[in-house]
Amino acid sequence: DIQLTQSPSFLSASVGDRVTITCRASQGISSYLAWYQQKPGKAPKLLIYTASSLKSGVPSRFSGSGSGTEFTFTISSLQPEDFATYSCQQLKSYPLTFGGGTKVEIK
Amino acid sequence: EVQLVESGGDLVQPGGSLRLSCVASGFTFSDYYMDWVRQAPGKGLEWVGRSRNKVNSYTTEYAASVKGRFTISRDDSKNSVDLQMNSLNTEDTAVYYCGRLLNNAVDVWGQGTTVTVSS
Numbered sequence: 001d002i003q004l005t006q007s008p009s010f011l012s013a014s015v016g017d018r019v020t021i022t023c024r025a026s027q028g029i030s031s032y033l034a035w036y037q038q039k040p041g042k043a044p045k046l047l048i049y050t051a052s053s054l055k056s057g058v059p060s061r062f063s064g065s066g067s068g069t070e071f072t073f074t075i076s077s078l079q080p081e082d083f084a085t086y087s088c089q090q091l092k093s094y095p096l097t098f099g100g101g102t103k104v105e106i107k
Numbered sequence: 108e109v110q111l112v113e114s115g116g117d118l119v120q121p122g123g124s125l126r127l128s129c130v131a132s133g134f135t136f137s138d139y140y141m142d143w144v145r146q147a148p149g150k151g152l153e154w155v156g157r158s159r160n161k162v163n164s165y166t167t168e169y170a171a172s173v174k175g176r177f178t179i180s181r182d183d184s185k186n187s188v189d190l191q192m193n194s195l196n197t198e199d200t201a202v203y204y205c206g207r208l209l210n211n212a213v214d215v216w217g218q219g220t221t222v223t224v225s226s
Contacts (some may be wrong), residue, residue, distance in 0.1 A: 032144075034212035036152075043204055043219055044144075044152065049212035087152055091211045095170045096142075096154040 002026050002090050006099030012107040018089040021102045023088035028068045035064055035073045039084045047086075048073065064071035076084075078104070108131035109215050111205050118218030119195055123224070127190040129205030129217055137161055139185040140208035144192050145201035146219075155203070158188050172198075193226045 003026040013019050023033065031051040036044035046055050048064035051071055061076045075082055083106055088099040115127040120123075129141070143155040155167040158179045167179045173192075181188040188205060200223050206213035 006123055023132070024136075034163040036213075038152075044213070045216070046212050046214045049210045053210070055214065086200075087153070089154075089212070094168045096157075098152040098154065101151045 001028055001095055002029060002093060002097055004088055004090055004097055006088055006102050008102060009100060010103045010105070013078050013104050014107045015080055017078045017107075019078050019082075020075040021086055021088075023066075023071040023073065023099050024072045025071070029090045029092035031067045033064075033066070033071050033090060034089045035062075035082045036087050036089065037082075038087065044087065061072060073100035075104075080106075087090055103104055109207075111207065111215055111217035112225055113205055113217040116203065116222045118153040118223045118225060120226050121196055123195050124191070124193045125195065125222060127192070127205075127220055127222070129188045129190075131186045131188075131207070134207070136162065136183050136186040141179075141181065141188040141206060141215055142203045142206045143179060143188075144206060144213065144216075145199075145222075146204070147198070148167040148221075150201075153201070155190070157208075169190055192222070195222075200224045 033051045035048040043093045052064045063074045065072050072103040085101045085103045087101045110132045113129045143159045156179045158181045159166045176194045178191040202218045202219040205217045207215040
């Protein structure tokens with residue numbers, strides 16, 4: 001199985017901060033990586049697909065990059081509504097797997 | 108509006124069975140792969156399984172943790188995909204989500220349905 005290691009698992013940041021989350025795959029997954037945002041008690045929402053493609057309607061402050069085994073998710077200027085948990089998912093091979101999540105909290 | 112609505116979650120005893128349903132609207136259901144994903148209390152997301160579309164013979168994939176116990180089926184005439192769960196144990200306690208696959212990601216999620224396995 002492909003393991004996804006997300007870091008950090010928790011981060012505290014202020015409105016306006018630039019936030020970067022890393023997702024490392026245990027083997028190469030090309031660009032078959034997605035990023036989701038989840039707020040407490042709610043379903044996840046897709047933000048980024050195929051590593052760097054922004055889903056339509058998602059603010060441009062969200063971005064993703066990387067391929068192979070190293071991926072980065074960035075929020076260029078953190079907004080109050082961005083405080084949530086972010087998770088990566090690999091869709092290269094079965095079983096599909098998720099990273100452990102990164103909880104972004106208000107400093 | 109594109110929408111997925113899950114139902115069927117309940118409290119069930121260990122060893123019991125439960126069937127979850129996910130009904131789609133607002134898109135051509137038969138064209139899409141559909142996934143089930145779960146989230147145990149306080150834990151991360153876990154992929155459960157996948158139903159491919161008719162073009163791909165409705166084949167399925169499962170996580171090792173549920174293979175042999177869970178079965179995904181779909182009825183394109185009803186725009187629905189079901190998750191039949193047998194031999195449930197406490198580790199299956201979770202919120203279960205169905206999701207639509209597009210561009211190699213789950214682009215639409217249901218609101219989730221809660222399954223609690225407890226005596």
